[in-house]
Amino acid sequence: MSEIMNNSGVFFALLGAAFATFFAGIGSAIGVGKAGVAAAGVLSEDPSKFGKVLIFQLLPATQGIYGLLIAFLVLSYTGIIGDPATVSMEQGLLYFAACLPIAFAGLMSAIHQGKCSVAAIGTVSKKPDQMGKALILPAMVETYAILALLVSILSVFGIAKM
Amino acid sequence: MPQNDYTYAVARVRFKETQLLSDSDLYQLLSQRDVDTCIRFLHDKGWGDNSKIETVDELLKGEDNKTWKFIDEIIQEDKEILDFFKIPSDFHNLKVAIKSITRDIDAEDMFLYSGTVDPKLIYDCVNKREYERLPEHLYSIADEAMKTILQTSDGQLCDIVIDKACLNSISEIGKNADNEIIKLYCELFVASADIKIAARCAKTKKDISFINRSLAPCDTLNIDRLASCASFGFDSIIEYLSQTEYKSAVSAIETSLSAFEKWCDDYLIDILASQKWEPFTIGPIIAYIIARNNEIKAVRMILFGKINALDDDIIKKRLRKMYV
Numbered sequence: 002m003s004e005i006m007n008n009s010g011v012f013f014a015l016l017g018a019a020f021a022t023f024f025a026g027i028g029s030a031i032g033v034g035k036a037g038v039a040a041a042g043v044l045s046e047d048p049s050k051f052g053k054v055l056i057f058q059l060l061p062a063t064q065g066i067y068g069l070l071i072a073f074l075v076l077s078y079t080g081i082i083g084d085p086a087t088v089s090m091e092q093g094l095l096y097f098a099a100c101l102p103i104a105f106a107g108l109m110s111a112i113h114q115g116k117c118s119v120a121a122i123g124t125v126s127k128k129p130d131q132m133g134k135a136l137i138l139p140a141m142v143e144t145y146a147i148l149a150l151l152v153s154i155l156s157v158f159g160i161a162k163m
Numbered sequence: 164m165p166q167n168d169y170t171y172a173v174a175r176v177r178f179k180e181t182q183l184l185s186d187s188d189l190y191q192l193l194s195q196r197d198v199d200t201c202i203r204f205l206h207d208k209g210w211g212d213n214s215k216i217e218t219v220d221e222l223l224k225g226e227d228n229k230t231w232k233f234i235d236e237i238i239q240e241d242k243e244i245l246d247f248f249k250i251p252s253d254f255h256n257l258k259v260a261i262k263s264i265t266r267d268i269d270a271e272d273m274f275l276y277s278g279t280v281d282p283k284l285i286y287d288c289v290n291k292r293e294y295e296r297l298p299e300h301l302y303s304i305a306d307e308a309m310k311t312i313l314q315t316s317d318g319q320l321c322d323i324v325i326d327k328a329c330l331n332s333i334s335e336i337g338k339n340a341d342n343e344i345i346k347l348y349c350e351l352f353v354a355s356a357d358i359k360i361a362a363r364c365a366k367t368k369k370d371i372s373f374i375n376r377s378l379a380p381c382d383t384l385n386i387d388r389l390a391s392c393a394s395f396g397f398d399s400i401i402e403y404l405s406q407t408e409y410k411s412a413v414s415a416i417e418t419s420l421s422a423f424e425k426w427c428d429d430y431l432i433d434i435l436a437s438q439k440w441e442p443f444t445i446g447p448i449i450a451y452i453i454a455r456n457n458e459i460k461a462v463r464m465i466l467f468g469k470i471n472a473l474d475d476d477i478i479k480k481r482l483r484k485m486y487v
Contacts, residue, residue: 038170038171038174039173042173047178116442
């Protein structure tokens with residue numbers, strides 16, 4: 002029983018890493034997918050816009066990368082990759098909690114950034130000279146993914162020092 | 164019920180919107196010397212087929228076909244959602260088929276190929292009296308219209324029967340639609356047709372039973388009242404319409420029916436403005452089709468105006484707002 006309790010810290014930390022990768026990744030996949038469909042529509046009419054629409058399609062991809070980054074940090078601090086380390090159950094639960102901001106903010110922000118990118122692709126398709134302004138709008142959604150990433154990173158670093 | 168996602172189709176429409184003629188393009192077209200220079204101007208804008216010399220009719224028909232070919236390409240599923248645009252062509256083809264059979268004339272050129280049913284099938288079914296092979300919206304009315312023309316030899320009565328069935332079908336589609344823009348379009352289609360019928364009946368002094376047979380029910384007009392107003396006279400219609408949501412159209416109706424048609428098209432374009440930027444719904448696609456129809460209508464007006472040597476100012480007054 003005590004052995005299970007000792008390992009449950011690693012389990013919760015791993016669960017947190019999985020959440021961060023899984024939810025942020027799902028959000029990015031949906032967002033990039035939606036933007037990709039719109040980009041394909043524009044390209045079938047005007048292939049010269051490939052460079053422009055690709056930027057919009059890639060915008061919602063960042064949340065998945067943020068989730069991956071947090072997952073790597075957790076895996077590294079808990080000894081799942083790299084040097085072995087001891088993780089108590091409390092620490093494991095804390096790591097799990099630290100992963101939640103990027104997991105859920107990543108999921109939602111990527112989906113909405115994808116929708117915003119679709120609309121921006123429409124704008125660029127109709128008015129290519131408005132590329133700069135159209136880019137700012139979906140980029141604003143990124144702010145909330147960055148805030149969540151910041152909280153998750155600071156939390157993981159803080160827990161590691163405990 | 165989840166609605167379909169039209170992201171891909173809307174993205175393609177966005178690009179196509181850039182190729183629509185703007186107001187200034189239309190004024191430029193209007194300022195051309197004659198029809199030939201107009202057609203050259205339109206060719207430069209991507210209209211028609213540059214590989215051959217086309218007549219005005221061929222050019223306009225070709226552009227209409229291009230629109231529907233494009234729409235068929237971008238909407239793979241749930242194509243029947245756009246049937247409300249196509250159904251009037253089916254009823255037109257039914258009229259043509261019945262009249263060409265009963266009067267024994269060749270009306271091949273008068274068929275429209277933008278409907279939901281192949282005109283040849285309609286002709287064949289009517290000719291052999293096999294109405295059950297027709298789709299539901301034509302099935303019972305084909306029989307009734309044929310009987311009407313055979314019993315009365317009255318072409319106008321036959322037209323009324325078919326036109327009313329068309330309006331009822333459109334109204335039914337609007338009532339069952341989930342999409343707000345389809346509801347609005349269908350309602351305006353039926354209401355504007357009712358207003359035009361009432362105005363024509365008032366001007367030609369038709370009796371109330373004829374008017375009642377012609378008008379189709381809709382939500383924004385009380386057709387019993389409209390019919391009784393039409394039987395009293397044109398001023399009575401104006402007075403009634405001043406109390407409905409079409410009061411802004413009254414001055415256009417007083418001017419002429421073509422001014423009222425322009426009012427309807429402009430009104431639709433204004434309503435569509437809010438639908439332009441909904442990238443996941445069918446709204447921008449419907450808006451594009453309406454805009455394209457208006458564009459073709461405007462070009463038709465200019466080209467035939469040039470052919471008939473009409474004054475540019477007269478044509479200009481009838482030009483619709485462009486969507487771009």
